[in-house]
Amino acid sequence: MILMAVTRSCQRHKTDKEIDPLFGRNPFILSGEEWKQKRSEVTPALTNIRIKASYPIMLPVCGKMTKYLEKETKKHLPHGVEARELAARYTTEVVSNCIYGIEAGAFEEGPCDIREKGAAILDQSFGSQIYLVVTSLLPDHLRGIFKRPFMRKDMQTYFIQLMKEAIKIRESTKSDRADFLNYLLQLREKI
Numbered sequence: 751m752i753l754m755a756v757t758r759s760c761q762r763h764k765t766d767k768e769i770d771p772l773f774g775r776n777p778f779i780l781s782g783e784e785w786k787q788k789r790s791e792v793t794p795a796l797t798n799i800r801i802k803a804s805y806p807i808m809l810p811v812c813g814k815m816t817k818y819l820e821k822e823t824k825k826h827l828p829h830g831v832e833a834r835e836l837a838a839r840y841t842t843e844v845v846s847n848c849i850y851g852i853e854a855g856a857f858e859e860g861p862c863d864i865r866e867k868g869a870a871i872l873d874q875s876f877g878s879q880i881y882l883v884v885t886s887l888l889p890d891h892l893r894g895i896f897k898r899p900f901m902r903k904d905m906q907t908y909f910i911q912l913m914k915e916a917i918k919i920r921e922s923t924k925s926d927r928a929d930f931l932n933y934l935l936q937l938r939e940k941i
Contacts, residue, residue, distance in 0.1 A: 770899040772906055795933040803928035804848050811843045818857040838865065850916040851931045867908050871901055 767774035777788045794800075818839070822831050839856040842865040846854035854864045878900075899906070916931055926932065 769897050770901060770906075772909060773900050791937060795930055795937075800928070800933065804930075807847050807927070807929055808844055811840065811847060814843065814857045815840050842868070847929070849930045850912060851920055851925070851927060851929055852912075852916055863908075864912070867905055871905055 773779055775788075777785065777792060780788055815836070819831065819836070839862075842854050842856040842862060846852050846856070846864055850864075854862055856862045856865055917935065920927075920931055920935060
């Protein structure tokens with residue numbers, strides 16, 4: 751629900767790319783010609799063939815999940831394995847592998863930075879929620895006065911740095927791995 755409110759508010763605000771570099775460039779936020787351009791760039795990465803090509807990347811994640819489940823079931827938990835937790839770990843690991851080309855360590859003991867940062871984006875403070883509601887009700891000419899990023903600066907920095915590191919690693923290894931990062935690097939060469 752919060753994410754939908756952020757999306758609607760960003761669309762109405764014409765999110766400032768300087769204040770909010772990640773949300774301001776998000777295809778779900780963009781509109782008009784800019785949306786058409788970004789959509790035409792990203793859509794070829796999401797074809798059936800490309801998604802099927804990522805299957806070999808997802809298969810080891812399934813193996814990790816199986817081992818995790820075997821370990822958890824040996825603990826004899828009174829309420830069983832938490833399905834939401836399992837799905838969150840699996841999703842984190844698949845997204846990290848398919849988008850960034852890295853292993854998140856979601857099935858290992860201890861904290862998983864990428865998962866914690868991703869969850870923190872959706873966990874908006876009460877003040878942020880009030881801001882979204884109030885600004886979505888303001889007329890367009892007043893809305894520009896109250897510019898504020900939807901994502902905290904430390905979160906922006908984390909994900910931008912994560913992508914930079916992933917690109918650096920990919921370029922140094924010269925990997926042709928069939929994932930979203932590879933597609934983005936090919937797209938960057940064309941532009």
